[in-house]
Amino acid sequence: MDSRLLHYFVMLAEELHFGRAAQRLCISQPPLSVAIRQLEEQLGAQLFERSSRGVRLTAAGEHLQSRARQLLALSRQAAQEARDIAGGTRGHLRLGFVGSSLYRGLPQALAQMQRTHPDVRVDMLEANSAEQLLGVQQLRLDVALVHSIQPPEGIASRLIASEPFVACLPADHALARAPAVDLTQLKGERLILFSSLVSPAYHQRIYEMCQAHGFAPEVRHEVRHWLSVIALVSLGQGVAVVPSALQRVGLPGLVFRPLAGAHPPSEMLAMWRREPDNPLVQALLEHLRQAVQSLP
Known part of the structure; x- marks a missing residue:
């Protein structure tokens, strides 16, 4: 049904007078009469009884009156929601x-x-970088927060955080009180590393950092999560090279020491589809930018 015709019908049903209803609608009376006839023809039902004594609703008209109000309210609500979504x-x-x-x-x-x-409702999915990127491409995710990875065509990216890697050591380790750790000092240590299947970029980066210092690391464990990495270190199962952000976890039994010399940073990027544009993605990215800047 035409929402304009329903609106005219509701006005007339409230006033039960063509002149007053037309005045409220800011139209003349003839177009209102035409609109009511059109609605009755569409429905195949008489909505008003007209007589010299005035206008009154028929049984069909009384039924339609409450439903028409609901439909118009839903229509206004849907239009406002569409504007809100477009505006982010x-x-x-x-x-x-x-x-x-x-x-x-x-x-x-x-x-x-x-x-x-x-x-705004935010649904979250923890996944590795490759899984997230596939989710964005397949329209299952709107935005992905990933480790350093090259975005494919059609995917936009923004650097969210860049920070140094640090050595993560058990609190009783011989290097725990050193002001800084040279990677060569970790030669022969049992290294706990992020799984190459889960994050090949991180795995390769740390492996290459060790190779650049003259040794291939002895990988003791490969795990799926950074928390698992530092948890195993706290249990004395080895040492690790991790992003400095993990110092904020507060797990006991650990010591973090800066790495001596220059090394590639640990990066986190946001990735999202270029089309269609989603204003909520940009809103979240701005909040992330501010949050990263305010971290201690």
Whole structure:
């Protein structure tokens, strides 16, 4: 049904007078009469009884009156929601993330997003970088927070955080009190490393850092999560080279020491589809930028 005709019908049903209803609608009376006849023809039902004594609703008209009000209210609500979504103040955001992002400002960014966008629902999926990127390409994710990886065609990216790698050692390790650790000092140590299947980029980066210092690391364990890496270190199962953000975890039995010399950084990037544009992605990225800047 034409919402304009329903609107005219509701006005007349409230006034039960063509002249007053037309005045409220800011139209003349003839177009209102034509509109009511059109609606009755579309429905195949008489909605008003007209007589010298005035206008009154038929049984069909009384039934339609309450439903028409509901339909018009839903229509107004849907139109407002569409405007809100287009303006980035309402909607649904599907976010992929790697575990280390929880220590790189993501919780703070989500808290701020909830305050500024209370009508936005954010669904989160923890996955490795490759899985997230596939999710973005297949329209299952709107934005992905990934480790350093080259975005494919059609995918936009932005650097969110860049920080140094540090040595992660058991608290009783011989190097625990050193001001800095040279990677050559880890030669012969049992290294706990991020799985090459989960994050080949990180695995390869750390492996190459060791090779650049003249040794191939003795990999003791390969795990799927950074928290598993540092947990095994705290249990005395080996040492690790990790992003400095993991110092914020607060796990006991660990010591973090800077690496001596120059090394490639640990990076976290956001990736999303270039088309169609989603204003909620840009809102989240801005909150992430602010959250990362405010981290200690």
